[in-house]
Amino acid sequence: MSQDLQAVSATPGGAAGSDVDTTSLAKLIDTSTCIGCKACEAACQEWNDHPVTLAPFDGTYQSQPDLSHSFWNLIKFNETEIDGAPAWLMSKYQCMHCIDPGCLRSCPAPGAIVQHANGIVDFVPEQCIGCGYCMTGCPFDVPKFDPYTKKVYKCTLCTDRVSVGLEPACIKACPTSCLTFGARDELIQIAEERAETLREDGFQAAGVYNPAGVGGTQVLYVLRHADQPEAYGLPADPQIPWTVTLWKGPLKWLGNLVFVGGVLGAFLHYVRYGPQAEEAPEDARDGE
Amino acid sequence: MASDGRVTRFNAAERIVHWVVALAFGYAALTGLALWSPRLFWLAAVFGGGTTARAWHPWGGVVFTAALAVMFLKWARAMRIDADDRTWLARAHRYAVHDHAGLPEPGRFNAGQKALFWLQSAAAALLLASGVVLWLPESMPRALREASILIHPLAAVASIGGIILHVYMGTAAVPKALRGMIQGWVTPRWAALHHPKWYREIRK
Ligand code: HEM
Ligand code: SF4
Ligand code: SF4
Numbered sequence: 025m026s027q028d029l030q031a032v033s034a035t036p037g038g039a040a041g042s043d044v045d046t047t048s049l050a051k052l053i054d055t056s057t058c059i060g061c062k063a064c065e066a067a068c069q070e071w072n073d074h075p076v077t078l079a080p081f082d083g084t085y086q087s088q089p090d091l092s093h094s095f096w097n098l099i100k101f102n103e104t105e106i107d108g109a110p111a112w113l114m115s116k117y118q119c120m121h122c123i124d125p126g127c128l129r130s131c132p133a134p135g136a137i138v139q140h141a142n143g144i145v146d147f148v149p150e151q152c153i154g155c156g157y158c159m160t161g162c163p164f165d166v167p168k169f170d171p172y173t174k175k176v177y178k179c180t181l182c183t184d185r186v187s188v189g190l191e192p193a194c195i196k197a198c199p200t201s202c203l204t205f206g207a208r209d210e211l212i213q214i215a216e217e218r219a220e221t222l223r224e225d226g227f228q229a230a231g232v233y234n235p236a237g238v239g240g241t242q243v244l245y246v247l248r249h250a251d252q253p254e255a256y257g258l259p260a261d262p263q264i265p266w267t268v269t270l271w272k273g274p275l276k277w278l279g280n281l282v283f284v285g286g287v288l289g290a291f292l293h294y295v296r297y298g299p300q301a302e303e304a305p306e307d308a309r310d311g312e
Numbered sequence: 313m314a315s316d317g318r319v320t321r322f323n324a325a326e327r328i329v330h331w332v333v334a335l336a337f338g339y340a341a342l343t344g345l346a347l348w349s350p351r352l353f354w355l356a357a358v359f360g361g362g363t364t365a366r367a368w369h370p371w372g373g374v375v376f377t378a379a380l381a382v383m384f385l386k387w388a389r390a391m392r393i394d395a396d397d398r399t400w401l402a403r404a405h406r407y408a409v410h411d412h413a414g415l416p417e418p419g420r421f422n423a424g425q426k427a428l429f430w431l432q433s434a435a436a437a438l439l440l441a442s443g444v445v446l447w448l449p450e451s452m453p454r455a456l457r458e459a460s461i462l463i464h465p466l467a468a469v470a471s472i473g474g475i476i477l478h479v480y481m482g483t484a485a486v487p488k489a490l491r492g493m494i495q496g497w498v499t500p501r502w503a504a505l506h507h508p509k510w511y512r513e514i515r516k
Contacts, residue, residue, distance in 0.1 A: 034350040130461075132347035133362050153362035155347065156449030160457040169450040174363070267462040275462065276349065279469040286476035294484050297409055302487040303501035304508075 031139035033131035048143030049186065050208035051195065052215055053116050054246040055256065056222060056230075057202040060099055060114040062087060067197035068097035068118075071182065091117065093170035096179040097194055100257045106249055115245070115256040116194070116203075119166045119179035121145050124239035126264035127178075129272055130161025143208070143242045144181045152176060163238060163262035181242070211244055218246045237263040319503045319514065321492035329383050330493055336376035341472055343369040348465065370447045377440045384433055390420055391430065397423035420510040424481075428474050435471035438463055 065087060069076070074094040079087065086101045102113040125145045128137040136151035137158065147158075147167070154174040158167045167176045182192035190196075195205040204211060215232040222230035231250030234240050247253060253260050322330070343365040346355035356362040396416035400407070400423035403415055407424070421429070442460035445452045452460075482489050486506065492498045503511040 034353065036350055132350075132353070134350055134353055151362075153347075153356070153366040155366050156446070157461065159449050160454070160461050165454070171450070174367070265458045265461075267458045271462045271465060275465060275469070279348065279465065282469050282473040283476070286473050290476060290480035290484075293408070294480075299485055299487050300410060301505060303499060304505035306501070 028141040029138050030141050030143075031125075031128055032135055033128050033137040034134040048141075048208050048242060049181070050121075050143075050206065050211045050242045050244055051181065051192065052204040052206075052211040052244045052246070054202050054204075054215075054218055055113065055115050056218075056227075056246060056248050057200045058099070058114045058116065059200055059202075060085060060101060061199060062099050063197040063199055064116060064194035064203065065095075065097050065099060067193040068179075069095070071185070071193035072096065072180075091166060091168055091178075093168040093177040096177070102255060102257055104255050106252065106255060111249075111255065113249075113256050115258065117257060118194075118243065119145065119181070120164055120238070121179075121181055121242035122163075122238040123241065124264070126161035126163055126238065126268060127158035127167055128161075129264060130157040130268055131155075132157060140183065142186070144183045144186065146180050146183050147176060147178060149173070149175050149177070161264060161268050163259060163264060208242060208244075215244050215246050219250070222246070222248055233258060235259070235262050237261050317499060318497035319500055319511070320496060321498045321503070322496050324496065326383075326386060327493060327496055329379055329386065332379040333376060333383055336372050336379060337471075337475065340369055340372035340376050341468070341475070343372060344465075344468055345472075348468075370443055373439060373443050377436050380432065380436050387421075387429065391426045393423065393426050393430075397426060400424075401427065417508040418506070418510070419513070420507055422507070428478055431474045432471055435467045435474070438467035439471070442467065 068074075072094075074096075077088060077092065077095050079089060082089070084101050084103070086099065088095055088098055091098050097116065097118045100113075100115050100117050102111075102115065104111050104113065121144055123143065125137070125139060127147075128139060128145060131137045132155060133151050133153045136148050136153070137145065138148060139145050152175040154169070154176065156169055156176065158176055159165070159169065167178045169176050182190070182194075185192060191205045195203045204214065212232065212234065215234075219230045219232055227248040229249050229251040231247060233245035233247055233250060233253055245253075245256070245258065247256060247258075249255055339359075342355050343359050345352050346359070346362070346365050347353075353362070356365040359365045359368075399416050400418065404424060406412070407415055442464035445456045445460035446464055449457055482493065488498060488502055489506070492502075500511070500515075503514075
């Protein structure tokens with residue numbers, strides 16, 4: 025494993041999000057300029073060598089109902105109503121590369137999920153044991169189980185391209201200015217400016233989606249209706265599930281206390297009090 | 313009661329069921345603990361690697377619950393907790409320091425053993441229900457998964473804690489109790505000391 029890691033799953037000391045560099049990388053998705061062409065979907069499938077996946081036509085322009093273990097980047101076509109008017113909200117859906125990733129916190133296999141120093145959260149199939157804990161820890165329902173390899177997969181933010189100085193495949197393919205890749209703090213600034221422009225254009229609720237519940241994300245969105253992220257298929261306030269936090273925190277302490285205290289207590293009891301008498305005295309036998 | 317000075321404590325069927333439960337529990341507990349903490353992940357290597365431990369742990373759990381169900385049918389009646397048992401439990405701290413004065417006389421099982429039986433039965437039900445959810449996460453709704461990821465280890469902590477005490481009692485703390493579960497017999501004077509009410513009944 026290379027050393028450009030800031031967090032490693034199931035590794036003592038590999039605290040998620042502990043030392044995040046704010047100039048880390050990010051992807052900005054300006055949904056107001058997405059034309060729904062799906063070039064990013066095709067580029068993702070191609071770069072990652074995924075098979076062509078056909079889904080039955082279900083009355084929408086969306087190519088798949090959901091992400092899958094071999095489909096990591098989905099343009100959602102959300103047909104809905106906003107302020108009484110029909111709205112067709114396209115939004116790109118993939119791993120958010122959370123600054124505090126719930127998947128990594130949940131994972132019990134050392135090194136199966138890593139967070140690189142540049143912030144990319146990546147799964148390492150060689151170390152993955154296929155427990156599926158990450159699927160529950162992720163507030164965005166991103167990791168998907170492959171029933172064939174019995175491991176879990178998701179978007180890598182093209183870490184293989186980024187590490188040799190290329191931009192992710194989806195960014196490269198996008199024909200509009202919808203997708204941008206770069207330093208996260210600069211992209212946040214660009215996103216805020218774009219949201220400001222949209223507000224000037226009359227979209228009063230325009231804003232940036234960078235949810236604080238997961239420490240912020242490295243996939244940022246500009247939304248015309250930032251007050252209703254759910255209309256785009258984005259959770260309004262994503263959090264690592266509280267049961268996961270309780271399980272990985274206080275419950276571990278309680279359990280370790282029970283295990284170590286139990287064994288140590290039994291040993292000390294034996295040393296202090298010794299075993300019970302083996303048999304009743306002869307006369308207590310009441311004859312036979 | 314046998315004439316050769318041996319009292320039958322557990323018959324062969326009871327002993328076999330007990331040890332199937334114990335082996336399956338041990339397997340499930342150790343493969344489960346491999347995932348409990350990174351510091352215990354080496355246990356996965358002992359059991360064939362992380363992927364193997366993950367794939368077989370649930371089967372160990374299923375064998376455990378199935379065998380425990382048989383044990384439950386055999387013993388549930390004998391394990392009922394009565395007024396004497398409640399008195400016994402209230403004075404269990406005296407029992408722990410070998411002060412047996414004022415303790416109601418135990419029957420075939422003492423109140424501590426009965427409490428363990430009910431703890432394990434409840435924990436097994438929870439482990440099975442939550443374990444099945446963790447087994448097939450890709451086809452389970454999120455709410456069930458979020459609940460199970462907490463309930464399963466919680467029930468595991470309770471049952472492993474109980475078993476640590478049980479193993480200590482059965483091996484070191486009560487001499488010759490183990491022979492009752494392996495060879496199946498105890499001496500009359502052992503029975504008279506540890507389970508006097510039961511001993512009086514079977515002597516009749
Ligand atoms: C009754 C049937 C059971 C089923 C179907 C089941 C299933 C599972 C599954 C699917 C997991 C996730 C990872 C893995 O497979 O190792 C798990 C974890 C675990 N299981 Fe079980 N299990 C069962 C019984 C038990 C028993 C009897 C114990 C022992 C007390 C146990 C202790 C654990 C522990 C400690 C974990 C890890 C929890 C953590 O990561 O914090 N399970 N179980
Ligand atoms: S499925 Fe793999 S990556 Fe996900 S939590 Fe389990 S070991 Fe980690
Ligand atoms: S979106 Fe899900 S899979 Fe991606 S980093 Fe966040 S928690 Fe992990």
